[in-house]
Amino acid sequence: MENRQHIFVVPGASPVPTITTPLSAIFGDHVNLLVFPTWRAAVDATDNVIPSLLILELTTDNISHSLSLLRFFRASYKLHDVPVLAAMPETSIDLRPPLVEVGVTDFLSLPYDAIELKVRCQTLLRLNRQQSIIRDKADWLEGRVRSAVKETNDREKETLKLLAKAGEFRDEETGNHINRLASYSRLIAQTLNLPREQCNLIEQAAPMHDIGKIGIPDHILLKPGRHTAQEKRLMQKHTVIGYNILKDSKSKYVRMGATIALCHHERFDGSGYPDRLSGTDIPLSARIVAVADVYDALTSTRPYKTPWLVAQALKYLEHERGKHFDPDCVDAFLCHSVSLQSLQKAV
Ligand SMILES: [Fe+2]
Ligand SMILES: [Fe+2]
Structure with a gap:
């Protein structure tokens, strides 16, 4: 099983400073950083890779695309609990309400502070890992319950057959x-x-x-x-x-x-x-x-x-x-x- 986590980044338009470079410095080879030029490209990539974190760099120009991408994630069975970090200039504070409504997980102010970026990403990655542990445990338990129920049913049916056989014997x-x-x-x-x-x-x-x-x-x-x-x-x-x-x-x-x-x-x-x-x-x-x-x-x-x-x-x-x-x-x-x-x- 591959344990490496993937971060998807969809950068905003220039001149907003991209956070891709500091992220590479923070995580090195521990995390696979995937940068997509458009939200469509990010969606296509989810066919093969489930990200552990999605970072959206937001401007007033790309807010509608970011909202579409966020909606896509929240509606998808396999992506709906991926944490999403919206990085945006302090001046764009009025963009926050629609993002919260669609299900953004956290915000980061731009220009970024390196420590804040690091801590925020690590927390969200940890959250994602814990969610997947809980999900795996729930799946395992569900499987156990299903097989226990099947075993009980099979045993009950076998007992009934034996009972009927005794009656005919x-x-x-x-x-x-x-x-x-x-x-x-x-x-x-x-x-x-x-x-x-x-x-x-x-x-x-x-x-x-x-x-x-x-x-x-x-x-x-x-x-x-x-x-x-x-x-x-x-x-x-x-x-x-x-x-x-x-x-x-x-x-x-x-x-x-x-x-x-x-x-x-x-x-x-x-x-x-x-x-x-x-x-x-x-x-x-x-x-x-x-x-x-x-x-x-x-x-x-x-x-x-x-x-x-x-x-x-x-x-x-x-x-x-x-x-x-x-x-x-x-x-x-x-x-x-x-x-x-x-x-x-x-x-
Ligand atoms: Fe009879
Ligand atoms: Fe009979």
């Missing part, structure tokens, strides 16, 4: 069910034009839909044949069990997981469970997951069935449009029927 031959379910749910949410944050939430929460199955006894959950009416009622309790496990979480993902767990077996026509909700009384996240879950179950291999063809499964969704499923969610999913079919062919 004793159940059917689900393979990648929860991953596919998450992707399908996101796809539907996106096609419904839900905000990005909402799409993320649904994608992360969907895999927790069946977490309540961990509360269902083996002899019912794993029973190979048909369930009796009583066993069916017990099986249906996985919705409420899942909700009770997840509902009090501080995580918004888990809280949405609770909603999905409770409502993913509700049906649009009101014939579902556990609460026989209907239409838009069923939370949208659960209406979305219902479509994704049934579609994936139909198109996947299970111990008791071979996978349906995508076309068959999509036809089923269409048939259940407005009965089992929210018509909008079905339509959103059917928008992707071509890519879903080519996906199955590719597998």
Whole structure:
């Protein structure tokens, strides 16, 4: 990293004595002194060099150019806190107010006093160095905070996935069910034009839909044949069990997981469970997951069935449009029927 500081000088018109010569004597090789004949040339140079100090020699003739240059610096993201020293004859004291308004940092009277010039420049260079240290520290801290937040989020998402996996573990031959379910749910949410944050939430929460199955006894959950009416009622309790496990979480993902767990077996026509909700009384996240879950179950291999063809499964969704499923969610999913079919062919 280059530590050498750069001073930009834009001298005034003759006969005002320029301060370039004394500056060279004061700083020698420690500072790179760059003198520009016009304010435009100084602006162009900032493409390659960020000055540590800008010195403007002012006269009544060049005040408007100096103000333009100062405005340019103050409006620029990379230059806005560069100190600007306005060197001007004592007689031009009335030029000060507009310069202060635009953001000049300090004034120096001309003709200059060598000691005053030296002290003033050193103070302003020190100010610039300290500002850049503070800025670097702030950037570093911001980076640390950002990576800590990302790490926490990643860990939270991983925990959610593991939790969902645990929920599916004793159940059917689900393979990648929860991953596919998450992707399908996101796809539907996106096609419904839900905000990005909402799409993320649904994608992360969907895999927790069946977490309540961990509360269902083996002899019912794993029973190979048909369930009796009583066993069916017990099986249906996985919705409420899942909700009770997840509902009090501080995580918004888990809280949405609770909603999905409770409502993913509700049906649009009101014939579902556990609460026989209907239409838009069923939370949208659960209406979305219902479509994704049934579609994936139909198109996947299970111990008791071979996978349906995508076309068959999509036809089923269409048939259940407005009965089992929210018509909008079905339509959103059917928008992707071509890519879903080519996906199955590719597998
Ligand atoms: Fe379920
Ligand atoms: Fe499922």
